[in-house]
Amino acid sequence: MNAFAVRNRIRELRQQRATMTQADLARSCGVTRQTIIALEAEKYSPSLELAFKLARALERNLEDVFQYQENK
Amino acid sequence: MFRIQRRVQALLAVAALGAAGMFLGGEGWLGIDFGPVGAAVLYAALWVFVVHLAKYGGEVFPEEWSPAEKQAWVALVFVALIGFHMLNLLAALPELGTEADRLRNSATRPLWTNFGLLIFGWIVVASILRKQDGGNVGLDERDLRIAHRASRFADGAMVLLIIWLVVTLVALPEYSRTWLRPLIAANVLISLLIARALADNIYTVLRYRRERG
Numbered sequence: 001m002n003a004f005a006v007r008n009r010i011r012e013l014r015q016q017r018a019t020m021t022q023a024d025l026a027r028s029c030g031v032t033r034q035t036i037i038a039l040e041a042e043k044y045s046p047s048l049e050l051a052f053k054l055a056r057a058l059e060r061n062l063e064d065v066f067q068y069q070e071n072k
Numbered sequence: 073m074f075r076i077q078r079r080v081q082a083l084l085a086v087a088a089l090g091a092a093g094m095f096l097g098g099e100g101w102l103g104i105d106f107g108p109v110g111a112a113v114l115y116a117a118l119w120v121f122v123v124h125l126a127k128y129g130g131e132v133f134p135e136e137w138s139p140a141e142k143q144a145w146v147a148l149v150f151v152a153l154i155g156f157h158m159l160n161l162l163a164a165l166p167e168l169g170t171e172a173d174r175l176r177n178s179a180t181r182p183l184w185t186n187f188g189l190l191i192f193g194w195i196v197v198a199s200i201l202r203k204q205d206g207g208n209v210g211l212d213e214r215d216l217r218i219a220h221r222a223s224r225f226a227d228g229a230m231v232l233l234i235i236w237l238v239v240t241l242v243a244l245p246e247y248s249r250t251w252l253r254p255l256i257a258a259n260v261l262i263s264l265l266i267a268r269a270l271a272d273n274i275y276t277v278l279r280y281r282r283e284r285g
Contacts, residue, residue, distance in 0.1 A: 031212035034138035034284075038214060043283040047213050 007067045011040040013058045029053040076131040080124060083117050084149075090114030095156045111186075114153075118193055125197060129204045139205040140215035141280040143198060148273035150194040155270055157186055158263045165259065166251035173253055218279045226272035233264055 014020050022040070026033040029050060038044040039054070046054065055062045093110020125132050133142050164179040165172045172179075202210070237260070241249070 031214070032138045032140075032210075034136060034141070035212050035214045037136060038283045041284075044214055050213055 005042075005069055006045040007042060007069050008039060008065055009067075010036070010054060010058070010065060013060060013065060014040075017058070025054070025057055028057040076124070076128050077134065080121065080132050083121050083124070087114050087117035087121070090117055091153065091156065095160055115189065122193065122196055122200070125200050136284060138215065138280070139201065139210045140218075141277065142201050142205075144273055144276040144280065146194065146197050146201065148270070148277055150190055150197075151266060151269045151273055153190055154187065155263070155266045157183055157190075158259065158266055162256070162259055162263060165253075165256050173255055175255065214283075218276055218283075221279065222272045222275040225275040226268045229271035230264060230268040233267055237264070 010025075014022070014025055022036045023033050026036045029036075030053070031050065035044065039046060051062060051066055055065045058065060090110045090113030093106035094114055095110070096106075133145075137145075161179055161183055168177055168179060171177045241252070
């Protein structure tokens with residue numbers, strides 16, 4: 001069976017917005033900064049609700065932020 | 073910040089030494105009973121830790137720990153200490169014979185004071201932490217998911233412990249079962265609940281650690 005993983009570009013997109021810190025992003029999504037750290041390190045896959053909040057905070061579409069990829 | 077954390081680590085090492093003296097020293101090592109000294113060292117170290125926490129706040133724990141992870145570590149330390157006390161009690165009760173049937177006996181008397189001190193200390197530390205993290209998000213979906221998984225793991229561990237206990241009791245020869253008095257059985261059941269809480273907290277802190285990578 002193929003293994004799939006949710007990859008994300010949260011760190012990249014956040015860093016494109018020079019003033020946005022992990023704490024800012026955490027505050028706007030209602031999570032702890034440590035959860036943003038876990039998400040950026042791809043150690044944690046968020047719920048659909050949090051994924052939408054993150055995409056909205058980063059002003060991107062959901063698929064710009066998250067990709068569902070097959071592990072090679 | 074790192075200086076404070078190193079100091080706290082040293083403090084916890086001293087507390088661990090005190091706990092070792094307290095729980096293992098009752099019989100005396102090299103003719104010296106380290107029990108009371110160990111207890112004094114443990115409680116003094118915990119007191120200094122509380123003072124540090126109140127004074128230096130967020131610098132005591134690593135910055136990458138979430139509020140829920142800090143609470144899990146604090147719970148782990150206090151539940152482990154309570155668990156050690158229960159193990160000590162379970163080891164001491166069979167020696168007491170019929171005295172073990174009384175709720176207040178020579179083994180349980182010092183226990184109430186220690187439990188009281190530990191639970192009071194736990195409440196103080198947890199409330200200081202809650203106050204310090206007051207303005208931030210305390211618990212989010214990742215914390216709840218970890219708590220849910222930890223709870224399932226702890227339930228599984230408790231089921232295994234109960235099965236092990238049942239098998240042990242059934243397999244014990246009749247003469248070995250004479251020590252199993254009602255209050256000892258009650259304490260064994262309480263110990264199972266403490267073991268469940270311990271499994272829950274161990275899983276929680278390991279999971280947070282793993283997710284930090």
